[in-house]
Amino acid sequence: MLIEEDGRCKASSSAGQSPYKWQNIWHAGLPPKVKLFAWRSVWEGLPVMSRLVARGMQVDTIFPMYGEGEETTAHMILECRAASSIWRHYVLRLDTRQVDMGSFRGWCCLMQDKYKDSKWWDVFWSIAWGIWLKRNIWIFEKKERRESDILYKAMGLIGEYEEENLRExxxxxxxxxxxxxxxxxxxxxxxxxxxxxxxxxxxxxxxxxxxxxxxxxxxxx
Structure with a gap:
């Protein structure tokens, strides 16, 4: 059951949620480092600011790139204005802020029932990896990475991995x-x-x- 709330769909607490299908990650045609990133993302294991605070570190939980809210995994990958622009305007044409599941894992569990093609998930995780790199470059190097660079890198990851497997x-x-x-x-x-x-x-x-x-x-x- 979905409830409309401020123009977004939010799953009610009574709605059943499918368990996450880990084959979307482990069977993906992607490099191991991207698979590990995806696995950590779904388990809420990325060192985003909210997780660092939960582990006892004294840091500001506000998203460091744009200061527009608490940095959670879902906010960083799906909801911040840079990430949502990438999802909406390129390749997948995905409105990531339309459905609010309360967590990144919840969002992935909902989407896996809608998007069943393994290639779709290969593209999704590649772009998510690019967004994570964009965030880290901003934090550690204070540099802004263009959206086109992220998409180019993401598509290259898929092609490189498939070519490498065929060649080797x-x-x-x-x-x-x-x-x-x-x-x-x-x-x-x-x-x-x-x-x-x-x-x-x-x-x-x-x-x-x-x-x-x-x-x-x-x-x-």
């Missing part, structure tokens, strides 16, 4: 026949030729050579 990993498979026994196996190698992981098994039956090789390839994937 080679799967070799084979099939061997002995009477009514088919032996199948596969070895995944990196770009240096070193084995990363191997698989082997047997199957009973009479198979044509091309069918046996197809079975080996399928089983090894």
């Amino acid at each position: 990993n080679i799967l070799n498979t084979n099939a061997a026949f002995h009477g009514q026994i088919l032996g199948i196996g596969g070895v995944l190698r990196d770009d240096s030729g070193a084995a990363v992981v191997a698989y082997c098994s047997t199957k009973k039956g009479s198979f044509a050579v091309d069918v046996g090789e197809a079975i080996a390839m399928r089983a090894s994937l």
